[in-house]
Amino acid sequence: MSAFKLGLNFALELDKNDALAPYRNQFHIPKNNNGTPLIYMTGNSLGLQPKTTQAYINQELQDWATLGVEGHFEAKNPWLPYHEFLTNSMANIVGAKPIEVVVMNTLTTNLHLMMVSFYKPTKKRYKILIESDAFPSDKYAVESQLRHHGFNHKDGLVLWKPRQNEELLRYEDLEAILNQQGDEIALIMIGGVNYYTGQYFDLKRITKLGHKHGCKVGFDCAHGAGNVALNLHDSNADFAVWCTYKYLNAGPGSLAGCFVHERHAYNTNLNRFTGWWSHNKQTRFTMRDEFNQLPGAEGWQLSNPPILSMAAIKASLDMFQNVGFDKLLEKSKKLTAYFEFLLKNLGEDVIRIITPENPNERGCQLSIQVKNADKTLHKKLTKAGVISDWREPDVIRCAPVPLYNSFQDVYKLVEKLKAILS
The missing domain is CATH 3.40.640.10 (Type I PLP-dependent aspartate aminotransferase-like (Major domain))
Incomplete structure (x- = not known):
C-alpha cells in the first residue's frame, strides 16, 4: 500500500513538512506572461539559476575591474x-x-x-x-x-x-x-x-x-x-x-x-x-x-x-x-515516488512509465509514454504552463528536482496532464 494520497491537500501537507522547501525561494522560477510561475520540470536539461549566482559572478567582475591581472593573487577568491x-x-x-x-x-x-x-x-x-x-x-x-x-x-x-x-x-x-x-x-x-x-x-x-x-x-x-x-x-x-x-x-x-x-x-x-x-x-x-x-x-x-x-x-x-547531498537524495526519492503514484493513478491503459520502478535504479527523471500521443500533447502541456522535455518518438521527460520543485508542482503537473487527456 502506498503511503501517498490523492488531492491537493496532501501535496500541500507534504510541502509543509518538507525541510528543504525553503530552498525553492533561492532560485529564479520562470514565469508566464501573467507573472504566474511555470511548472519547471527540465532540470535534467538545464537547471534553474540560483539567486546567489549573480553576486558570485559580480564579485569576479568587480575584482577584475579594480585589480586587473593582480586578481590572480589578490581577488577575494584568487583566480590562480x-x-x-x-x-x-x-x-x-x-x-x-x-x-x-x-x-x-x-x-x-x-x-x-x-x-x-x-x-x-x-x-x-x-x-x-x-x-x-x-x-x-x-x-x-x-x-x-x-x-x-x-x-x-x-x-x-x-x-x-x-x-x-x-x-x-x-x-x-x-x-x-x-x-x-x-x-x-x-x-x-x-x-x-x-x-x-x-x-x-x-x-x-x-x-x-x-x-x-x-x-x-x-x-x-x-x-x-x-x-x-x-x-x-x-x-x-x-x-x-x-x-x-x-x-x-x-x-x-x-x-x-x-x-x-x-x-x-x-x-x-x-x-x-x-x-x-x-x-x-x-x-x-x-x-x-x-x-x-x-x-x-x-x-x-x-x-x-x-x-x-x-x-x-x-x-x-x-x-x-549547505543542503547536504544525502538530504537531497532523500527528498528526490520521495518526490519522484509521489510523481509516480499520481501518474499511475491516471491508469496504465493511458500512461506508461518506461523509467525503472526500483528507486535505486533511477534518479528524479521519469520518462512517460502516453498511449496514442504525439508531440501535440507536449505542446498542449507547454501551453498549460508545464516546461517538460519531448524526446522522439513518443516520450515526455519530467524531472522533479528536489532543490526547487515542490510536491505541489508535481500535483499540478499531473492535474494539467489529466485535463488535457480528458
Whole structure:
C-alpha cells in the first residue's frame, strides 16, 4: 500500500513538512506572461539559476575591474587556484576523493581527453562498447575516436541493446556480449543514467565485468551528477565525465567535471594531451622547465580556468554543501515516488512509465509514454504552463528536482496532464 494520497491537500501537507522547501525561494522560477510561475520540470536539461549566482559572478567582475591581472593573487577568491575551490564539494557530490576530481573544459572535450589516455586500441582489441541509445554526442565522440585510430566505426562500435519490445537494458545481455567479444573490446563507455529512459546503471557491476575482460571502463554522468549517488571511487571505474548545467545548476554551456580513479593518479606513463595547467604548480610560472606532471585528475588540465563560469559553479556547489547531498537524495526519492503514484493513478491503459520502478535504479527523471500521443500533447502541456522535455518518438521527460520543485508542482503537473487527456 502506498503511503501517498490523492488531492491537493496532501501535496500541500507534504510541502509543509518538507525541510528543504525553503530552498525553492533561492532560485529564479520562470514565469508566464501573467507573472504566474511555470511548472519547471527540465532540470535534467538545464537547471534553474540560483539567486546567489549573480553576486558570485559580480564579485569576479568587480575584482577584475579594480585589480586587473593582480586578481590572480589578490581577488577575494584568487583566480590562480580557483578550480581548487570547487574540488571538495564536487568530489562529495560524485562520491570521489579530491585527488580524483577536477572541473575543466566541457563534457565532450573531457570525454575525448579521457579516451586519449584510456582508449588504447590494438589490432585485435580495438572495439568500443556503448549503450545502443546513448546520448548522440557520446556516440559521435566514440565513432570519431575509432576513425581517428584508423578503424571502421561501424565495425568497431559494439551496442548494448534492450530486448525486443523492451526499453531498459539487462546486465545479462552485457555479460553475453563480453563473453563473446570481450577480448576485442578496448573500452566500455556507458551513460551512467540513460538520458532517454532515466535508467541508472550499476556502475560498480559494469566496471567489474569490464575489468574482468581486460577492458577499460568509463562513464558519462551528465544525467547522474547532482541527481544520484554515483559513488565513483567505489565503482572502480577508470574515468568519468559530466556537465554542470543540468542538476548542478551552473548555467547554459557551463564547465564540466572529470574523474580519474586514484590508481591512475601517479602514472606518468599514461598517454595524454598536456598543457601548462597540468604542469607542477610550484614551477609553472618559471616557464622554461621541462614538463613535470601534476598528480591526480588535475594532471589532465590544459589551460587556466574560465573564472566567470567557475563562479556560477561555485554558487551552486556552495548551496549543495549547505543542503547536504544525502538530504537531497532523500527528498528526490520521495518526490519522484509521489510523481509516480499520481501518474499511475491516471491508469496504465493511458500512461506508461518506461523509467525503472526500483528507486535505486533511477534518479528524479521519469520518462512517460502516453498511449496514442504525439508531440501535440507536449505542446498542449507547454501551453498549460508545464516546461517538460519531448524526446522522439513518443516520450515526455519530467524531472522533479528536489532543490526547487515542490510536491505541489508535481500535483499540478499531473492535474494539467489529466485535463488535457480528458
